[in-house]
Structures are given as structure tokens and as C-alpha cells.
Amino acid sequence: MSDVRTPLLSVNDLEVTFYVHGHAVSAVAGVSFEIMEGETLGLVGESGCGKSTTGKALMRIVEPSKGTVLLEGVDITKESGKSLRSARTRMQMIFQDPISSLNPRRRVKDIVAEPLDCWKTVTGLERDTLISDLLSKVGIDPSVYGNRYARQFSGGQCQRISIARSLAMRPKLLICDEMVSALDVSVQAQILNLLEDLKAEYGLTLLFIAHDLAVVKNVSDRVAVMYLGKICEIGPADTLYESPAHPYTEFLLGAALEADPDSPMHAQTLEGEPPSPMNPPSGCRFRTRCPNATQKCADVEPLPQEVAPNHMVSCHYPLTIHHQSTTRTPLEG
Amino acid sequence: MSNFSLEEAALMMVEKPEKGEPLGLFFWICVFWIGLNVFGAIFANLLPLPNPLYENFNAINIGPGLHHIFGTDDLGRDIFSRIVYGSRVSITVGIGAIVIGFGIGAPLGMLAAYRRGRFDAILTTVMYVLLAFPAIIATIAVLSFWTPRSMFKIIVVIGIASIPLVYRVIRTATLSVATKDYVIAAKVQGATDRRILMKELLPNIAPIAVSFFLIGVATVITLEGALAFLGLSVNPPTPSWGNMINEARTVLSQNVWLAFFPSLALCLFLIALNFIGDRIRSHFDVTEVKL
Amino acid sequence: MSDDKLLVVKDLTTTFATAGGDLAAVAGVSFDLERNETLGIVGESGSGKTVLSRTIMGLQPRVNTTVTGSSIIDGFEVVGASENEKRTIWGTEVAMVFQDPMTSLNPVMRIGKQIDEALRVRLGMNRKDAKARAIELLELVGIPSPVQRYNAYPGQLSGGMRQRVVIAIALACSPKLLMADEPTTGLDVTIQAQILNLLDELKERLEMSVILVTHDLGVVATRTSRIVVMYAGRIVETGTTRDVFYHHRMPYTRALLESSPKVSNKSHTRLITIPGRPPNLLNLSDGCSFAPRCKYATDQCHLVRPELQPSVEPGHSFACWNPLPVNAEATLP
Numbered sequence: 006m007s008d009v010r011t012p013l014l015s016v017n018d019l020e021v022t023f024y025v026h027g028h029a030v031s032a033v034a035g036v037s038f039e040i041m042e043g044e045t046l047g048l049v050g051e052s053g054c055g056k057s058t059t060g061k062a063l064m065r066i067v068e069p070s071k072g073t074v075l076l077e078g079v080d081i082t083k084e085s086g087k088s089l090r091s092a093r094t095r096m097q098m099i100f101q102d103p104i105s106s107l108n109p110r111r112r113v114k115d116i117v118a119e120p121l122d123c124w125k126t127v128t129g130l131e132r133d134t135l136i137s138d139l140l141s142k143v144g145i146d147p148s149v150y151g152n153r154y155a156r157q158f159s160g161g162q163c164q165r166i167s168i169a170r171s172l173a174m175r176p177k178l179l180i181c182d183e184m185v186s187a188l189d190v191s192v193q194a195q196i197l198n199l200l201e202d203l204k205a206e207y208g209l210t211l212l213f214i215a216h217d218l219a220v221v222k223n224v225s226d227r228v229a230v231m232y233l234g235k236i237c238e239i240g241p242a243d244t245l246y247e248s249p250a251h252p253y254t255e256f257l258l259g260a261a262l263e264a265d266p267d268s269p270m271h272a273q274t275l276e277g278e279p280p281s282p283m284n285p286p287s288g289c290r291f292r293t294r295c296p297n298a299t300q301k302c303a304d305v306e307p308l309p310q311e312v313a314p315n316h317m318v319s320c321h322y323p324l325t326i327h328h329q330s331t332t333r334t335p336l337e338g
Numbered sequence: 339m340s341n342f343s344l345e346e347a348a349l350m351m352v353e354k355p356e357k358g359e360p361l362g363l364f365f366w367i368c369v370f371w372i373g374l375n376v377f378g379a380i381f382a383n384l385l386p387l388p389n390p391l392y393e394n395f396n397a398i399n400i401g402p403g404l405h406h407i408f409g410t411d412d413l414g415r416d417i418f419s420r421i422v423y424g425s426r427v428s429i430t431v432g433i434g435a436i437v438i439g440f441g442i443g444a445p446l447g448m449l450a451a452y453r454r455g456r457f458d459a460i461l462t463t464v465m466y467v468l469l470a471f472p473a474i475i476a477t478i479a480v481l482s483f484w485t486p487r488s489m490f491k492i493i494v495v496i497g498i499a500s501i502p503l504v505y506r507v508i509r510t511a512t513l514s515v516a517t518k519d520y521v522i523a524a525k526v527q528g529a530t531d532r533r534i535l536m537k538e539l540l541p542n543i544a545p546i547a548v549s550f551f552l553i554g555v556a557t558v559i560t561l562e563g564a565l566a567f568l569g570l571s572v573n574p575p576t577p578s579w580g581n582m583i584n585e586a587r588t589v590l591s592q593n594v595w596l597a598f599f600p601s602l603a604l605c606l607f608l609i610a611l612n613f614i615g616d617r618i619r620s621h622f623d624v625t626e627v628k629l
Numbered sequence: 630m631s632d633d634k635l636l637v638v639k640d641l642t643t644t645f646a647t648a649g650g651d652l653a654a655v656a657g658v659s660f661d662l663e664r665n666e667t668l669g670i671v672g673e674s675g676s677g678k679t680v681l682s683r684t685i686m687g688l689q690p691r692v693n694t695t696v697t698g699s700s701i702i703d704g705f706e707v708v709g710a711s712e713n714e715k716r717t718i719w720g721t722e723v724a725m726v727f728q729d730p731m732t733s734l735n736p737v738m739r740i741g742k743q744i745d746e747a748l749r750v751r752l753g754m755n756r757k758d759a760k761a762r763a764i765e766l767l768e769l770v771g772i773p774s775p776v777q778r779y780n781a782y783p784g785q786l787s788g789g790m791r792q793r794v795v796i797a798i799a800l801a802c803s804p805k806l807l808m809a810d811e812p813t814t815g816l817d818v819t820i821q822a823q824i825l826n827l828l829d830e831l832k833e834r835l836e837m838s839v840i841l842v843t844h845d846l847g848v849v850a851t852r853t854s855r856i857v858v859m860y861a862g863r864i865v866e867t868g869t870t871r872d873v874f875y876h877h878r879m880p881y882t883r884a885l886l887e888s889s890p891k892v893s894n895k896s897h898t899r900l901i902t903i904p905g906r907p908p909n910l911l912n913l914s915d916g917c918s919f920a921p922r923c924k925y926a927t928d929q930c931h932l933v934r935p936e937l938q939p940s941v942e943p944g945h946s947f948a949c950w951n952p953l954p955v956n957a958e959a960t961l962p
Contacts, residue, residue, distance in 0.1 A: 051817035052788075066522055090528040098526050106519035110541040119537075120527035161906060167523070174527070189673040189844065189907070194888035194900040201897065216817065223890040223898050242896035260822035261892050262847030266870050274826060275819040278787050 012039035012075075013210045014063070014096075014178055019072035021055070021062045030283050032058040034234035035072070040178070045204070045211040047225030047242065049218055049257070053279060055234040056214045057101075060180045063212070064098055065089060076178065094120060097171035101183035103163035107155035113140070113166055114151040120173045139169040142206075143199060161192035168199065172207060179204075180212045185220060197224060218261045222246055227315070230254045233279055233290040236309075240316030250318040253291045289321065297322050365617045368610035375607055379425040387419040391575050399593040409595045411585070417596065420577040421603050427571070427578035428604070431493055432559040436504075436551055438497025443504030444547060448535060450505075451512035462509070465502040473499040474561065481570045489572055492565070496558055507550050511543040545622035552615035556608045563604060579604045635806055635838050636662040636685070640698035641708070643677075643684045647693070649911045654680040656862040657698070662806070667832060667839045669849030669870070671885075672859035675907045681859065682808050682842045686723050687715040703805055720751050724799035728811035730791035734783040740794045741767075741779030747801040766797040771827055789820035796827065803835065810842045825852055846889055850874065855944070858882050861908050861918035864937060868945030878940050878952035881919045917950070925951040 021033040033055040040046045050056045062069045065081060074081040076095060084092050100106040107116055117136050121127055127135060137147040143165040145151075155163065164184060171179060181200070185193040201224065204211060215221050221228055222242055229239040230251065238251040249255045256275040277294050280286055289307050292298040301321055309317040378385070388406075394414035402409045408417035450458040480495050481487060515521065516539060524534050559579075565571045566580025567587075574581060579600045586597035643655040655677045662668050672678040683689055685700045687707040700707040705718050727733040735743060744763040748754045754762065760779070767775035770793040783791055792812060799807060809828060813821040829852060832839050841849055849856055849870065856873040858866040858881070866879040877883050887901040905922040914920070920930040927950065935948045941955055 051819065064526055066526065090530070093526050094528045096526075098523070100519040100523065102519055106523050108518075108520045108524075108538050108542070111537070119524060119529065123527055123529045123533060159906060170523070170527070190846070190885060190889045191673060191903040192906060194890070194902040195904075197890070198900055198902055201899070217890075218818065219890040219892045219894070222892055222896055223894055223900065225896055246892060257818060258892065260818040262818075262821070262825075262845065262850065263892055264846035264850050264874075264886060264889050265891075266850045266874050268851065274822045276823075278789060278820065 011042060013042040013044075013077060014212075015039040015075045016059075016063065017073045017075070019059065019062060019074065020070050021058050021067055022070040025283070028283050031234055031285070032282060033062060033069075034282075034285070036231075036234075036236055037072075038229055038236065038239060040210055040212060042177075042210055043208060044227065045213055045225045047221035047228040048212060048214045048231060049216065049221045049228060050231035051216060051257075051279065053233075053282065054231040055282075056216075056231050057182050059231070060098065060182050060212060060214050063180060064093060064096055066098075090123075094124065094174040095176050096178040096180060097174070097176040098180040098182060099164070099167050099171055099184045101186060103160045103167060103187060104156075106167050107158075107163050109154060109156035112152050112154060113145070113158075114147070116155055116166060117170045117173060119170060124174070126174075135173070139172055140166075142172075142203065143169045144195075145169065159192075160188050161196060164188065164196055165199070168196075168203065172203065175207065176209070178210045178212065180214070182214045183216065184213075186215060186217060193220070200224065218246075218258060219263075230257065233285055234282055235290055235319065237291060237320065238316075238318045239309075240313065240318075244313060244316060248324070250312045250316065250323040251291075251320050252295050252297055252322075252324060255324060289319070291320075361617055361621055365614060368613045371606065371610045372614065375425055375603075376429060378422045379429045382422050382426060385422070387422060388416040390415060390420040390423040390577055392416075399589070399596070401593075401595055408599045409593070411596050412589045412593065417582075417599050420582060421579070421600055424577035424579045424582055424600065425603065425607075427489060427576065428559045428562055428580070428607075430489060431496065431562045431571075431578075432555040434489075434493035435496035435500060435558045436554040438493065439500030439504040439554065440547070440551060443501040444508045446501075447505040447508030448512045448539060448543070451509045452516050452531070452535060452539065458509075461505075465505045468502040469506065473503075474564070477561070477565070478568065478570060481565065487570065487573060492562065492571060496561060500554060500558070504550070504554070508543065508547060511546045512539055515539055515542045545619050549615040549619035552611050552618070556611040556615075559604065559608065633664065634661045635664045635666075635703055636840075637701045638685060638699070639701075641681070641684060641700055642695075642697045643680050643689055644695045644697075645693055646695075647911070652910050653862050653913075654910065655684055658859075658862075658864055659698075660857055660864065660867060662838055662840065664805070664838055665832070665836050666855070667829075667841060667853045669853035669856040670840060670842045670859060671844070671846060671849055671856055673844055673885075673907055675861070675910065676859040677862035678842050678844075678859050679810055680862075682725075682810050682840065685840075686719070686725060686808060688725070720747060720802040720804060722804055723806040723808060724802070724804040726792070726795050726799050726807065726809040726812045728814055730788065730795045731783065733795055734791060736783050739780050739782055740786070741781075743794070744798050744801055747798055751802050762801075763797075766800060767794070769800070769831070770794070770797045771823075772797075787820075788816055789823060792816065792824055793827065796824075796831070800831065800835065805837055807832070807837050807839045808842070809839060811844070812841070813848060814843070814845070821848075828852075846886060858885070861910060861913060863918065863948065865919065865949070866947040867937070868940065868942060868947075872940070872942045872945040876940070876942060876945065876955070878945075878947040878955075879919075879949045880923050880925050880951075880953060882947075883953060884922075917948070927951060 017037050019033055019036045020031060023030045023032055036059055038046065048056045048059065058067060061067045063074055069082055076092065079092065081092055114136050117139055118132060121132055140147040140151060145162065145165055155166065158166065185196050188196060203209065213221060213224050225242045227240060228242045228245050229236050230253065232253050238245065238249065238254045245254065246258060249258060260274060275294060280293055286293050288304055289302040292302040307319045307321045309319045312318050312323050392415060394410065396414065397410050398414045399412055400406060400410050406416050406418065408421065410416055446461060450461045477495050477499050481492065484491055521534060521538050524538050562571055562578065563580030563583065566578050567584045569584065571580055572578055582600040583597055590597055638661065639659045641655060641658045642653060645652045645654060658681055670678045670682065684696055685707065687710060689696055696708050698708060702718055702722050705722065707715060741760065741763050744766055745759040748759040748762055764775045764779055767778060772778050772790060772793050786794065813824050816824060825848065828839060841853060843849060853870050856867065856870050857864050858873065860881050866873060866877060866882045873882060884903040888903055890900060903922050908918050914931060916931040916933055917935055920926040923930065929950050935950050937946045937948045939946045
């Protein structure tokens with residue numbers, strides 16, 4: 006269904022390198038993906054895999070060291086100064102910590118109006134109407150709460166205010182960085198539903214970054230799985246969860262805890278912990294923990310290959326193929 | 339309390355207090371006291387006070403009494419009047435020097451913490467080198483050579499000496515705020531650097547800045563007292579709290595009051611300033627109260 | 630009867646004196662725990678689960694706190710006992726695993742020394758025996774190369790490894806009850822699975838009982854035999870894990886289950902939310918605390934608080950005036 010649509014965002018070979026005590030750490034090591042207009046792409050992975058850094062690099066909050074980020078055909082990585090500031094308003098970001106993403110010393114109305122005040126697009130009465138409208142949309146009564154300070158609100162309410170602020174400039178793309186992971190289950194569900202409603206109403210395109218597989222599945226059309234700075238698998242949410250092609254995805258899904266006593270207990274849990282990004286393994290980055298790894302995995306870096314329509318995996322021995330074929334040559338070439 | 343910080347914070351989230359700790363009555367007494375001193379300093383020549391320089395040799399070294407409520411000194415000058423006029427020097431030097439320190443140190447500190455990178459690294463190194471000089475000795479050295487001494491020169495010298503201190507405090511305060519998500523959020527919305535500094539950072543470091551400003555004034559007043567004691571402050575016969583104590587030193591055996599009253603004035607003023615500074619910080623520090 | 634129970638909690642109430650009045654974080658909680666059993670305490674933030682777990686151990690703050698009722702651990706009455714008396718059971722009878730391993734470990738002390746300390750102070754071991762036992766414990770909790778890690782500082786270990794060290798410290802004096810307060814919150818899914826497996830395994834091997842305090846229904850679903858559901862400081866439903874998940878009678882329990890997203894959901898599944906947010910414990914009504922958010926609430930619910938009453942299954946009880954029908958099984962999504 007996404008064939009006819011044009012990509013709103015296309016990321017090509019994005020790299021982010023940090024320098025820690027003189028050592029280069031590639032937090033994001035060559036990530037490419039596209040997000041179609043009106044689509045939600047989920048980005049999952051464990052801490053340190055570079056998913057948040059990817060989101061921040063798209064907004065140029067951290068500087069990409071390589072690669073291009075095209076938003077509606079304009080390369081964000083080449084912008085600077087005022088045009089960068091202006092480009093950023095077409096993308097917005099919602100952060101993980103609802104409390105620290107709002108200035109405790111400013112009133113709710115002013116926080117939501119911040120982008121409007123920066124750009125002076127609307128002023129006076131029009132501005133006030135717009136702010137009231139936005140606050141009502143996210144379920145905050147502007148007449149009661151508009152003049153309160155941000156520090157007086159609970160986590161869920163803060164996240165609603167953040168959403169209102171991010172929508173003020175009518176962005177095309179919303180990057181949600183772990184936006185519900187600090188919230189209680191019941192509040193989390195409210196925020197997720199609100200996000201789906203607003204997405205439809207404002208015609209938003211979402212990049213939804215989270216570590217919680219269930220949450221990502223619930224909101225995403227497609228899901229990308231990251232491991233140690235690279236995307237190892239990307240595909241439609243339902244098929245990717247049903248038949249993961251990358252061994253890492255399978256482990257990740259197996260470790261996810263379902264709120265159901267009858268859910269099958271996965272006998273195999275992934276042992277060990279991810280290697281340091283300062284010193285990533287050669288070839289496939291997952292090979293040190295992968296039960297199927299062979300010499301080839303150490304020698305050759307697997308390139309993305311299509312295992313099903315729109316379903317790409319970077320693995321020499323993708324699981325779906327592995328299940329179908331009866332023979333597998335451990336050493337090729 | 340600390341054991342339950344998380345749970346309690348969650349409980350309290352439902353209705354959070356509008357403000358932090360209450361200011362309390364003693365705070366207002368202190369404010370009144372500072373106000374009274376500043377008022378006296380400004381309007382000293384309009385008040386019905388005897389001339390602080392008028393030497394009455396018929397009334398030398400008399401104790402507190404009806405005509406001279408704090409008594410007179412060894413030249414027969416009215417001590418009360420000299421204390422009120424002396425506050426002019428102390429307060430002007432105190433505020434003036436810190437205004438210079440803040441005027442230069444605070445913007446640099448904020449900018450360094452916000453920009454980071456090379457700008458921060460170079461500036462911070464320079465400031466730390468300056469901090470390594472013992473400020474008092476440097477001040478004494480400069481003032482001993484830069485004659486004739488005037489209040490203006492004293493203010494400039496102490497003011498410059500306070501820049502690295504202000505820089506360090508403001509930079510640290512800004513650093514803790516500059517990494518907050520709301521600063522990134524503002525950047526993402528297209529706010530200019532100037533706007534982020536003024537709207538997001540300044541309000542959050544203001545309580546610490548105000549508090550440090552007041553405590554800085556108190557410190558400079560003490561320093562001026564020390565300089566006066568060494569004879570490096572304003573030239574006699576102009577009174578300042580410091581040089582009054584210095585002059586009293588020689589006649590301490592004959593007239594205790596001469597040292598007592600200026601010391602008391604200095605002491606009360608400093609206590610009040612420090613208390614106000616500390617209270618303001620804890621009152622406006624919402625985060626400290628909450629978690 | 631109660632002799633063979635490891636823990637008997639009866640009518641336990643913890644009240645904090647706050648500026649806004651008395652606040653009952655835990656109100657009239659009663660339950661008990663068998664030997665070698667895993668019990669889950671589930672609730673959202675503010676439900677009182679953390680305060681409850683600490684009050685059971687006698688770890689409540691000394692100032693502005695009143696505790697009434699009784700909490701008997703292996704025959705020892707915790708409520709009213711002095712700090713010195715309680716010290717005789719801390720570590721040996723009951724030990725705690727905290728949520729944040731970074732703050733519960735001393736960052737400037739080698740991890741081996743931190744385990745040694747418990748052994749030497751509590752068990753009077755000499756330096757050499759303590760070290761040998763500490764290494765044994767590190768091995769027990771699955772830390773690779775324990776001899777080398779003995780000398781590591783907490784900062785040199787990953788989050789999962791640190792939590793293992795915290796568990797090793799808790800196990801130092803072979804407690805009969807392990808209180809785990811959100812032991813896996815903040816850890817990655819694969820690491821979370823490892824830690825939960827470890828707790829399961831240790832429980833069997835060391836014949837302990839475990840209380841898992843968590844907000845995550847996924848954590849308790851397959852790891853506990855019984856569950857206590859808390860809301861606003863009270864138990865609203867308790868029973869075997871299967872009964873709570875499949876035969877719950879309390880609408881809050883169902884709402885909690887329904888509002889948590891599931892991996893098995895299709896993408897863009899609309900979540901069923903609980904309106905409103907957890908109540909302010911300072912001004913609770915006389916009725917059911919959940920009534921303001923409950924779609925089944927009647928006048929009676931708002932006026933009179935329901936007590937726990939038995940359901941059809943043994944050991945299953947709930948506090949509700951308008952409980953869900955007995956055959957609630959089919960309703961679980």
C-alpha cells in the first residue's frame with residue numbers, strides 16, 4: 006500500500022560518531038530507511054543500540070558524521086543557521102522524560118506557544134485561540150490549567166502538553182523518543198490512543214522509537230529493529246512479529262513478557278550482553294551472541310536482503326529461509 | 339523521607355505545591371534591615387544627623403548617651419552618624435564590585451555552559467588560572483600601587499577579581515539546566531540561541547544567581563573592611579565601616595564602643611544578606627523541594 | 630496454621646504525616662505468603678506497593694510515619710520492633726533487591742568488598758572465608774569470571790550485571806524471603822528475562838520465597854503463583870495468578886490488563902483505557918477509590934468502601950460492589 010506514496014523522510018547511510026576520551030564510538034553505524042507520508046515507523050532495540058541517537062541525529066540535535074537525511078527532498082544535514090531552524094519546525098520531537106521536557110518556570114500556555122513566539126507566525130488573539138485549541142485537543146482544559154506552571158503536572162499531563170507544543174507549528178514528521186516509557190500503564194494507553202487520534206487529524210508521519218516491543222507493535226505500520234548501531238531487520242509490523250527473519254529479532258520477541266500466564270515460555274534466552282560500540286565485532290555485529298553464527302558472519306558483513314515484500318533483513322542465514330530449506334551450508338565461499 | 343522519595347513524589351504529583359519552602363518572618367525582618375541600611379546610605383545627608391566629620395573636642399570618647407546615641411570617637415565625632423555615612427562606602431563598594439563581576443562573569447558563564455566546546459574550554463581554563471591567584475593578595479598589591487585610592491578604583495579592582503568566581507558559579511548552574519530536555523525541545527522548535535538563553539536558562543538559574551549576588555555583596559563588604567583595616571580603602575577622614583574599626587584599634591583601651599558599633603553594623607548587615615540569599619535559593623528551588 | 634506461613638501481614642497501615650494532612654499510603658492490607666512461593670504485588674505509581682514492601686520489612690522512615698497492624702516474618706513481629714531488633718532479621722530472614730542497582734551499590738567500593746561486608750559483619754566470617762563465599766555468590770548469580778569481577782567497581786559493570794551483584798548481596802546471609810522491588814525496571818528485555826530466570830532458579834535452589842513488586846503485569850504473569858493487585862493503598866483483588874488474569878472480578882484488574890499493549894495485538898489496535906488518573910491519596914472518598922474511574926460505579930460505590938470478599942475459587946477475593954460475572958475468562962483480549 007505504500008508503493009504509490011512518496012517517502013516523506015529518507016535516511017541514507019546515516020552515521021553518528023562520538024569521541025569518548027579520544028576513542029571513536031560509532032553510536033549509529035550506517036542506517037538507511039524511508040518513512041512514507043502518513044506512515045508510522047517503529048524503531049526498536051535495546052539500550053545503547055543507537056535508536057535514540059538516530060532520532061536525535063535526524064533533528065540535528067546530535068551532528069551526523071556521515072549520510073543524508075532528506076525531508077521532502079531537502080537534505081537536513083546540509084542546512085545551517087536560520088534554514089536549519091526552519092527545517093526543524095517541520096519535524097518535531099517528543100522526549101522520554103515528561104517532567105524534564107517542560108521548563109518548570111514557565112506557564113503551560115507559554116510553553117505551548119513557544120514555537121509560535123519563536124517564529125511570530127501568529128500573534129495576539131489568534132495565538133491565544135490556537136493555544137487553547139491545541140490544549141483542548143490533548144485533553145488539557147486551557148481555562149483551568151493554561152496559567153499553571155509546568156512543574157505542577159503529573160507525568161501523563163506533561164506528556165500531553167509536550168504533544169500540544171510539538172503540534173503548534175503543524176509539523177509533517179513527529180519523532181517520539183520513548184514517549185510513554187516513563188508512564189503508568191493506564192496513562193500510557195491514554196497517550197497512545199491520543200497519539201493515534203492526532204496522527205489521523207493532523208496527517209502526521211511518525212517515527213516511534215521505543216524499547217517496548219508491545220507498544221511499538223500497537224502503533225506502527227512498519228518496524229525496524231536496531232542492534233549495535235545498525236538496522237538488522239525492517240518490515241511490516243504484523244509479519245515481522247509473526248515470523249522474524251533475524252535471529253536477534255526472534256530473541257527479542259522471545260524475551261518480551263506477555264501479560265498472560267499461558268503465554269509460552271521461551272526456553273532460549275539470549276545470553277550475555279551487547280558488545281561495546283567502541284569495539285564492535287567484525288562482519289555481522291550480532292554474531293558474538295548468535296547461535297547460528299559461522300565463519301562467514303565474522304568475515305563478511307551481511308547486506309540487507311528482501312525475504313518477503315517490504316521485509317528486509319541483514320543476515321546471512323535469515324530464519325524464514327532457514328526454516329524452508331532443509332540444508333544449510335555453514336561455510337560458503 | 340529520602341527512602342520514599344520516588345513513591346512520595348508520585349503521590350504528591352496529584353497536586354504539587356505552587357512554591358517551595360515558605361520564606362518566614364525572619365526573612366522579612368532581614369529584608370527590612372537591609373532596606374533600612376540602604377535607605378540610610380542614600381539619604382544620609384537629608385537625615386537629621388550631625389556632620390560625621392565635625393570634630394568636637396569638648397566631647398571626646400564619650401559613651402552612648404542622649405546627645406550621641408552611640409557616643410563619640412577620639413576626635414569627638416558622632417559614631418552613629420559616621421556609621422550611617424560609612425555604610426555608603428561599604429554598600430556602594432559591595433554592590434558596585436559585584437555588579438561588575440556579574441556584568442562580565444555571568445554572561446560569559448552562561449554562554450560557556452550553553453555553547454560548550456572550545457569556547458568553554460578556553461574560557462574555563464583562563465578563569466581557573468585567574469582563580470588560582472589569591473584574590474585578596476592580588477587586590478592588596480594592585481591597590482597599594484594604584485594611588486591615589488578612590489572608591490571607584492576599589493570597586494573596579496574587587497569587581498575584576500570577582501569575575502572568575504561569578505563565572506564559575508553561573509557556569510555550573512547553567513550546565514545543570516542546559517542539558518535538560520526542555521532546552522533541546524526549544525532548540526527543536528526553532529528558538530534562537532539568544533531566546534533559549536533568556537527564556538529557558540535565565541529563569542532557571544536566576545534564584546542561584548540572586549542568592550550568589552547577595553552573598554557576594556556580603557563578601558565584598560567584608561573584603562572592603564579588611565582593606566580598610568590595612569589602610570588600603572578610602573582615605574580618612576571619609577568613614578567606612580572598615581576604616582572605623584581600623585581607627586578604633588588604637589584607642590580600644592579607652593573607648594570600646596568605637597570598635598563595637600561599626601562591628602555590630604557590619605555583622606548584622608552581613609547576617610541579613612546571607613540569610614536572604616540562602617532563603618531565596620531554597621524558596622525558589624522547586625526541584626530541590628520536590629524530589 | 631499460621632506457623633508454617635513464612636509471612637503473615639494483617640491489617641497493615643502506613644500513614645505519612647504530610648503538610649496537606651495524613652496520607653495513608655498503605656491502608657489495612659492483609660495477606661500471607663507460603664514458604665518457597667513467589668507472590669506478585671502489582672500496582673501503578675501511588676498504589677502503595679513500594680511503601681507496602683518496605684513496611685513489611687520494617688524499612689519505613691522513622692519520622693512522620695505511623696505503622697499499625699502486624700507483619701510477622703517467620704514468627705518475628707516487625708511492627709513495633711526496634712531498629713536493633715529488626716537488624717537481626719534483615720539479611721538473614723528477609724533481604725531486598727532494589728529497583729536501581731546504581732544507587733543501591735556504593736560506587737566507590739569494589740563489589741567484592743560490598744558482599745564481604747555483609748558476610749563479615751552479619752555472619753562473623755573471617756576475611757578469607759568471606760572472600761571465598763563472595764566469589765561463590767557471584768558465581769551463583771551468574772557473573773562470568775567472578776574472581777576477576779570481585780575487584781571491579783559498580784561503574785565498570787553493565788546494568789544487568791549490577792543487578793546480579795545486588796542480588797548476590799541480598800543472598801549473602803541466605804534469607805528466607807527475598808523482596809524484589811521492580812528488580813527489572815529499566816533493564817532491557819533480554820536482560821530482564823535473564824534476571825527473572827535467575828530469580829526463579831535461585832528461589833528453587835535456595836528454597837526461598839520471593840515477593841515481586843512491579844507495575845508490569847508481564848513480569849508477574851509467568852513468574853508468580855499468586856498476585857496481589859493494589860490500588861490507592863488497598864488490596865483490590867488477590868488470588869492465584871491464573872484466577873487474577875482469567876477470572877478477575879474487580880473492574881480495575883480488568884482495566885489494567887486491557888490497557889497494557891500486547892505483542893500479540895495487530896498493529897494499530899486501539900487500547901481500552903481507564904479514564905482519569907490514580908487518585909490523590911490525601912482526599913480519598915469514603916467509597917471505593919476506583920469508583921471515579923469505573924464504568925460500573927453506582928451510588929453505593931461512591932459512598933461505601935467495599936471490603937475484600939471471597940470469589941468462587943479458593944483463595945481468590947476481590948473488593949467490589951458490582952463485580953464482573955464469574956465467567957470473565959472470555960473477555961481477556
